[in-house]
Amino acid sequence: KQEVTQIPAALSVPEGENLVLNCSFTDSAIYNLQWFRQDPGKGLTSLLLIQSSQREQTSGRLNASLDKSSGRSTLYIAASQPGDSATYLCALNSGDSNYQLIWGAGTKLIIKP
Amino acid sequence: KAGVTQTPRYLIKTRGQQVTLSCSPISGHRSVSWYQQTPGQGLQFLFEYFSETQRNKGNFPGRFSGRQFSNSRSEMNVSTLELGDSALYLCASSFLGGRSYNEQFFGPGTRLTVL
Numbered sequence: 001k002q003e004v005t006q007i008p009a010a011l012s013v014p015e016g017e018n019l020v021l022n023c024s025f026t027d028s029a030i031y032n033l034q035w036f037r038q039d040p041g042k043g044l045t046s047l048l049l050i051q052s053s054q055r056e057q058t059s060g061r062l063n064a065s066l067d068k069s070s071g072r073s074t075l076y077i078a079a080s081q082p083g084d085s086a087t088y089l090c091a092l093n094s095g096d097s098n099y100q101l102i103w104g105a106g107t108k109l110i111i112k113p
Numbered sequence: 114k115a116g117v118t119q120t121p122r123y124l125i126k127t128r129g130q131q132v133t134l135s136c137s138p139i140s141g142h143r144s145v146s147w148y149q150q151t152p153g154q155g156l157q158f159l160f161e162y163f164s165e166t167q168r169n170k171g172n173f174p175g176r177f178s179g180r181q182f183s184n185s186r187s188e189m190n191v192s193t194l195e196l197g198d199s200a201l202y203l204c205a206s207s208f209l210g211g212r213s214y215n216e217q218f219f220g221p222g223t224r225l226t227v228l
Contacts, residue, residue: 034216043119043203044219089156091217099169100146100158101205101217 002027002094006104014112015082021075021107023090028068031093035064035075038087038106047088048075080111115140117206117220125226131192134223138185138206145187146217147179150201159202162187163209191225199227 003026013019023033032051036044048057048064050073056065063076077084087108091101118137126132138145147159158171162181179189185206191198201222207215 032216036219041201041224043201043221044205046216046218049216091156099144099161099163100171101156103156105155 002030002092002102004090004092004102004104006088006090006107008107009105010108010110012110012112013080015080017080018076018078019080019109021077021088021109023073023075023104025071025073025092025094025102027094028071029094030068033064033066033073033090033092034101035062035073036089036091038089040087044089077109082111082113085109085111117204117218119202119204119220119223121223122221123224123226125228126194127228128194128196130194131190132194132225133188133190134202134204134225136187136189136204136206136220138187138204139218142206142208142218143185144207144209144215145181145185146205146207147187147189148203148205149173150203150222151199156203159189194227196227199225201225 005024030052034049035047038044050057050066061078066073087106089106091103120135144163146161149157160170160179161168165181176192181187201224203222204220205217207217209215
């Protein structure tokens, strides 16, 4: 059974730092992996989608990588800003997920001005 | 292109009542999924519809039901509301849904409070 883990649960860094959020999964048979952002009380904003055949995707200051063999994805945020403060979740479609996304619990990120 | 819309955005109900939530997917998307999000349980899958057919259902009691219309709009219904049903209900749409390579897009959610 596919399981997704995000560590740490919370992270606080000073503004301007580059940082990496981690997402690990137990079964490498995935279709894709998405990174989402959620602001308090709000819906989910899709940040990046990585297909199973891809190694990384970039959007602005964000870069997501995927290593299926090790069961890991990372989200790299460059030059962090206070507006990046949010909870970041990873989710994936895998062979046994039966039409639902399998979710990590999220990393709550706080960027200190 | 309009995003996923959910109505209403906020609802307050009392125990025992029923509620219907609506989701309009992105134009052209045929898959709609529903999730419940609570602080204690995180995101939990409710069900997924594709072309008016439910393809999968999560581990929720029968009080939770849904349907999808021919225009891909979806509704979910919760009957006999309980305090524990208080949550943010999120709808996601994608072109083909799970077991595919499609990106999923979420609406802003409906915040349901049961008193």
